[in-house]
Amino acid sequence: MNQIIKTSDPAVKALCPVAESEGIATVFDRYQAQQPQCGFGSLGLCCRICWKGPCRVDPFGDGPQAGICGATRDTIVARNVTRMMAAGAAAHSEHARHVALAMQRVGKGQLPAYQIRDPQKLFRIAEKLGIETQDRDMLDVAYDVASKSLEDFQNQDHHKGCNWISSSLPQKRLNRLKKLGVLPHNIDATVAQIMARTHIGCDAEPQNVFLGGIRGALADFNGMALGTELSDVMFGTPSPIVTEANIGVIDKDAVNIAVNGHNPLLSEVICDVAREMNDIAKAAGAAKGINIVGICCTGNEVMMRHGIPLATNYLSQEMAILTGALDAMVLDVQCIMPSLPQIGNCFHTEVITTSDENRIQSARHVSFHEENAVENAREVIQYAINAYTRRDPKKINIPAIKQTAVVGFSAEAIVAALAKLDADDPLKPLVDNIVNGNIQGVALFAGCNSTQTTQDESYQVIAKILAANNILLLATGCGAGAFAKHGLMTPEATKQYAGESLKAVLTAIGEAAGLNGPLPLVLHMGSCVDNSRAVAVATALANRLGVDLSDLPVVASAPEAMSEKAIAIASWGVAIGLPTHLGTMPQVTGSDAVTALMQQGAKELFGGYFLIETDPKVAGNKLVDVIKQKRQGLGI
Ligand code: BF8
Ligand code: SF4
CATH class of the missing domain: 1.20.1270.30 (Substrate Binding Domain Of Dnak; Chain:A; Domain 2)
Known part of the structure; x- marks a missing residue:
C-alpha cells in the first residue's frame, strides 16, 4: 500500500505505519481506493430515487439535461x-x-x-x-x-x-x-x-x-x-473539568474500554459500573483497573460530564484498535465505521454493538435495554476484561501523544463563570465586552472529520485566525475533539493565540472563576446534539440586545462537514440566521439554482447563509469580515 495519510494528528501519523505493516486497510487506504470519486455524485447530479434510474445529468450541457422522468438538475440536486x-x-x-x-x-x-x-x-x-x-x-x-x-x-x-x-x-x-x-x-x-x-x-x-x-x-x-x-x-449539566485527549490516554496497564457513538444512555451506566468492577480487572492482572476512554460524540458526552479522556475523533476511530491495547470498543449509534470489527479481529479487541437497530457484520452484539442497563454494562465490561487476558504484548504500540483539555462549558457553566464578575447580571460582562469590542464576536465550530480534507487541520488554521482577531470560540462534536487533541482547549493556548483584548477578557473570567488563569482558547460545549447549547447563549444575547440572531456578530463553521446530521445542523444554522461556513464541498454544485439559493437566496430569506470556502486561511479571513459587517450593522 502506498499510503497518503490526510491528517494533522501526530498520533494518527504514528499509527498508520502499524496498519501498513499488519496489512490492515484504514479509512485513508479506502479513501485512496475510491479515487477518482464519481463526478456526478460529487455535484449532486445523480438520482437514484426510482428504479428507472440511476439518472445522471450532464454538468457540461452536452449530454442529458434531465432524468428519465424529466427531473431537471435543480430538482435532482434539491431532492x-x-x-x-x-x-x-x-x-x-x-x-x-x-x-x-x-x-x-x-x-x-x-x-x-x-x-x-x-x-x-x-x-x-x-x-x-x-x-x-x-x-x-x-x-x-x-x-x-x-x-x-x-x-x-x-x-x-x-x-x-x-x-x-x-x-x-x-x-x-x-x-x-x-x-x-x-x-x-x-x-x-x-x-x-x-x-x-x-x-x-x-x-x-x-x-x-x-x-x-x-x-x-x-x-x-x-x-x-x-x-x-x-x-x-x-x-448532570456539564461544568468545567480538566482531562486529556488523544490516543496516549490508552493505558497499557489498564483494561481499556472505548465508548464510541452518540447516545449517553449506556455509556453513563458503563462509567458507573466500571468503578464497581475495578477489582475484577485488577485481579485479571491490570494493575490500574479499568480505563474508560471516549471516541466521537459519546466520547464528548462522558468527557464533559465525568472527565473521561477522549481517545480520538471520527476519522481516527480505527487507530484506537491499532494500539494493540484497546480491550473493547463499545458502540451505540451513528458515525461508527463498519470496518471496526475486521480490525478488531486482527487484534484481541472486542468490538461490541449494543443497539438492535445499529449492528455490524461480525461484531459481537449485546442488546442494550435501559431496564437491563446495569447487567448490559457488566456484560460488556466483562468481555473487555476477558479480552485483556488475551492481549499480545508484542502488538502493543501506544504513541505517547496526548494533550490537556479543559472541557464542559455548558451554557449554564458559562453563565456561572460570568456570574463571578457580576452576580446580579451575569450576561452583562459578556454583552459589555462584545459591545465595546474587546470580544469582536462569537464563532461556533461544529461538525465532523472528512477525507475531503486533512483531518483536524482547517479547524486549527481557522480558529487561530479568529482568535487573533478577538473572536470568542466555541466547539462541539468532532470539532471539539480536534481542538482537544491539538491542545487548543487550554489556558496556554489562550495566552499563545488570543488577541490582546480577548485574552484580557478570558483571563478576567478565568481568574474570577478560580481557574488560576484564562479560560481555554476554545470552549468545549459538548457533542453534536449540544450545538443547541450555543444557540441558548446566542438567544440570550439576542434577547438582551433586543435584536434577532441574524443581527449578532455570531458565525458558525463546519470545516469538515460530512454526515447527514452535519448537513441538517448547518441548514438550521442558516435558518436561524447564522452565516455558516462549510469547508468541504457540499454535493449541490451541479445546480446553480440550488447553490445560489443556499447563498444569496438564503441570505434574503433568513439572514443566515452558507459560506462555502475550502481554503481554511481564506475562510478564516472571510469569517472575520462577516463579524465586522455584523458589528457595523449593529452600530458597534
Ligand atoms: O455527531 S461531528 S463525525 S461523531 S456527525 Fe459524527 Fe460529525 Fe463527528 Fe458526532 Ni457529529
Ligand atoms: Fe427516477 Fe426521475 Fe430520479 Fe431518474 S431522475 S432515478 S427517473 S426519479
Missing part, C-alpha cells in the same frame, strides 16, 4: 440535499426520543439505573415548557417534562409549533420562520413529509423542496435541543 437533511433530523431525533422515553420511565420509577442528577435544571425546563412545578414531586415533573417533549413527535395540529423550538429561539426569529412556513409542528411528520414530497413525481420545484428540507433541519434543531436538555437533567 438529494433535502433527503440528507431529513436523515440528519431523523438521526438526532431518534437519539432525543430515546432519551425522552427513558426519562418518562425514570419519572415512573421504572428504571433504577438512572436518576435525575440535575433537579434544578429539571424545574427550570418545566417552567420554560409551561409545566406546573409548585409543590410537586420531582419524578412527576420529570414525567411531565418528558411527555411534553414527546408531544413534539406526536402533535398533529399544524398551527401549533413544536414545544422546544417555540421556547428556545428569540420571538423575532420565530416570527420570521413562521412567515416562511418552515416551522415544524412535529418532528416525525416533518421527516416523513420530506420523504413523501421527494418521492418520484412529487415536489419538483427546487426552492419549495429546499424549504421543505429547512423545515426538516429545524425539526433537527428541536430534537437536539430536547436531547441535550433532558440528558443534562438525567446525567
